[in-house]
Amino acid sequence: MGLAKRIIPCLDVDNGRVVKGVQFVDIRDAGDPVEVAKRYDEQGADEITFLDITASSDDRATTVHMVEAIASQVFIPLTVGGGIRTCDDIRRMLNAGADKVGINTAAVFNPEFVREAAQRFGSQCIVVAIDAKKVSAEGETDKWEIFTHGGRKPTGLDAVEWAKKMVDYGAGEILLTSMDRDGTKNGFDLGVTRAISEAVHVPVIASGGVGNLDHLVDGVTHGKADAVLAASIFHFGEYSVQEAKQRMADAGIEMRL
Amino acid sequence: MSEVNKSTVAVIDYGMGNLHSVAKALEHVADENTQVVVTSDPAVIDAADRVLLPGVGAIRDCIGEMHNTGLVPSIRKAMAEKPFLAICVGIQSLMSHSEENGGVDCLNHFQGNALFFGENHTDHDGSKLKVPHMGWNQVKQTIQHPLWQGIPDQARFYFVHSFYVIPDEQTEVAGTCDYGLEFCVALARNNVFAVQFHPEKSHKDGLQLYKNFIHWDGKP
Numbered sequence: 226m227g228l229a230k231r232i233i234p235c236l237d238v239d240n241g242r243v244v245k246g247v248q249f250v251d252i253r254d255a256g257d258p259v260e261v262a263k264r265y266d267e268q269g270a271d272e273i274t275f276l277d278i279t280a281s282s283d284d285r286a287t288t289v290h291m292v293e294a295i296a297s298q299v300f301i302p303l304t305v306g307g308g309i310r311t312c313d314d315i316r317r318m319l320n321a322g323a324d325k326v327g328i329n330t331a332a333v334f335n336p337e338f339v340r341e342a343a344q345r346f347g348s349q350c351i352v353v354a355i356d357a358k359k360v361s362a363e364g365e366t367d368k369w370e371i372f373t374h375g376g377r378k379p380t381g382l383d384a385v386e387w388a389k390k391m392v393d394y395g396a397g398e399i400l401l402t403s404m405d406r407d408g409t410k411n412g413f414d415l416g417v418t419r420a421i422s423e424a425v426h427v428p429v430i431a432s433g434g435v436g437n438l439d440h441l442v443d444g445v446t447h448g449k450a451d452a453v454l455a456a457s458i459f460h461f462g463e464y465s466v467q468e469a470k471q472r473m474a475d476a477g478i479e480m481r482l
Numbered sequence: 483m484s485e486v487n488k489s490t491v492a493v494i495d496y497g498m499g500n501l502h503s504v505a506k507a508l509e510h511v512a513d514e515n516t517q518v519v520v521t522s523d524p525a526v527i528d529a530a531d532r533v534l535l536p537g538v539g540a541i542r543d544c545i546g547e548m549h550n551t552g553l554v555p556s557i558r559k560a561m562a563e564k565p566f567l568a569i570c571v572g573i574q575s576l577m578s579h580s581e582e583n584g585g586v587d588c589l590n591h592f593q594g595n596a597l598f599f600g601e602n603h604t605d606h607d608g609s610k611l612k613v614p615h616m617g618w619n620q621v622k623q624t625i626q627h628p629l630w631q632g633i634p635d636q637a638r639f640y641f642v643h644s645f646y647v648i649p650d651e652q653t654e655v656a657g658t659c660d661y662g663l664e665f666c667v668a669l670a671r672n673n674v675f676a677v678q679f680h681p682e683k684s685h686k687d688g689l690q691l692y693k694n695f696i697h698w699d700g701k702p
Contacts, residue, residue: 227605227620227660228611228661231617263538300503300507300682300684301684302640304682305494321502397616406503426612426613427612427616427619
C-alpha cells in the first residue's frame with residue numbers, strides 16, 4: 226500500500242497531429258491528439274504529456290485549443306511542454322487546462338526563468354525536461370551531458386548537477402530523456418535515470434527508449450524512476466496502457482489498476 | 483445570475499491559478515438543473531447553493547489573495563450555512579496555521595496545523611521518499627459520509643503537495659493516506675468537507691466525489 230508509480234503516455238504533436246520520430250527524425254503519424262488522449266485515459270493512463278514539437282510558433286493557437294479540448298474530456302493530470310519560454314506561455318497553458326508545464330531549452334539558456342516560474346505558479350506545476358547524452362567513453366566514470374535542439378547541440382552541462390540545480394531553482398519534477406535511447410526501443414538509460422533520481426528529492430520521470438514492457442519495469446526497479454513515459458509502444462497498438470500497468474504490478478511494483 | 487429552479491455551484495476565483503479543470507469536471511457531472519459558475523463576486527457566492535474553494539500554489543499567496551479580494555467574509559458565510567467543499571491548498575487554508583512560507587495564519591475553520599513532510603522524508607522501512615507527494619495514493623475512508631458514496635474504500639486519488647494537515651480534533655478526520663506516515667487527507671464537519679487530493683484529476687472516483695457534492699444537502 227502506498228503511492229503508485231505512474232505510466233505516462235506522451236503525445237509528440239506536430240502541426241496538430243500525434244507523431245513519433247526515431248531519434249527525432251523519420252516521423253510517423255499516430256492520429257488526432259484529442260482522440261489519442263481519450264483512448265489512453267480510458268486505458269487507465271495515470272497522466273498524459275503533450276509535447277508540442279511544431280517548429281514554428283504560428284501553431285501555438287492550435288496547441289492551446291487542443292489542450293483545452295483534452296482538458297475538458299480527460300480527468301487526469303496533463304503536462305504540456307514544447308516552446309514554453311515565458312511566464313505568459315505558462316499562464317496560457319495553465320488557463321487552457323494544463324496542470325503542469327515542461328520547460329526544456331529555455332531553462333538551459335535562462336535558468337532564472339525556472340526560479341521565476343516556480344515562484345509565480347508554484348513548483349507543483351513546473352517540470353524541467355532534461356535531454357541527456359552519455360559523453361564518457363567505455364571504461365571511464367559515467368558522465369552525461371545536457372543537449373539541446375533535439376539532441377544536436379551540446380551545452381557542457383553535467384546532467385546530474387544540472388538536475389540538482391533545477392530542483393534548487395524550484396522544479397517540482399524532472400522529465401529525463403536519454404537522447405541516446407530515444408526512439409531506439411532498446412530501453413531506458415538506467416544509469417542516468419538512477420543517478421538523477423537518487424540525487425534529487427523530487428519525482429523523476431524516465432523517458433526515451435521504451436520498446437517493451439520489461440523496459441518500463443526496469444525503469445522503476447533499476448532506474449529508480451517515479452514514473453515512466455512512453456510513446457510509440459502505445460501509439461501503434463503494440464501494447465495498451467492497461468497491459469503495461471498489469472505487467473508492472475506483476476513485477477511487484479505498486480500501481481493504480 | 484441564477485436561472486429559475488437551477489441550482490448553482492460557485493467555484494471561488496481568488497486569483498490562484500487553474501480553475502479550468504475544476505469547473506470542467508463539475509460541468510461534466512452536473513445535470514441540467516445545475517450550473518457551475520467560476521466567480522470572484524461575493525454576491526454570487528452568497529447566492530450560490532453550493533461553494534467550492536480550490537487552491538494551488540503557496541499558502542501565503544492563497545490566504546493573501548483571499549483577503550485582498552475581500553472574499554473571506556463570503557467564504558466564512560458559506561461555510562456557516564451551505565454545502566462547502568475545499569480542495570488541495572483549500573484544505574490547508576481552512577486550518578488554524580500553516581508552517582509553509584515561514585508560518586502563515588489561516589482561516590481557522592478547522593483547528594490544527596499544516597506541516598511540511600520535510601526534504602528527508604522516509605518510508606516506514608527507512609527508504610527515502612520523494613517530496614512533493616505526487617501521484618496516485620490510496621485513501622482510507624475513516625467515516626461514512628455522503629461525499630464518499632459510490633467510491634470504494636482505498637480508492638486511489640491524485641495528490642500533489644508537500645504539506646499535510648493535522649487537525650486537533652480526530653473526530654473531524656474523514657479520510658487518511660499513507661506516505662511514510664498515516665496523515666489526514668479529508669476533513670468533515672457539518673456542511674463543510676475538505677480534501678487534500680485533486681478530485682478533478684482523479685478520474686472516475688474523483689468525478690464521483692464531485693457528483694456527490696452536487697447532490698449533497700450538507701448533512702453529514
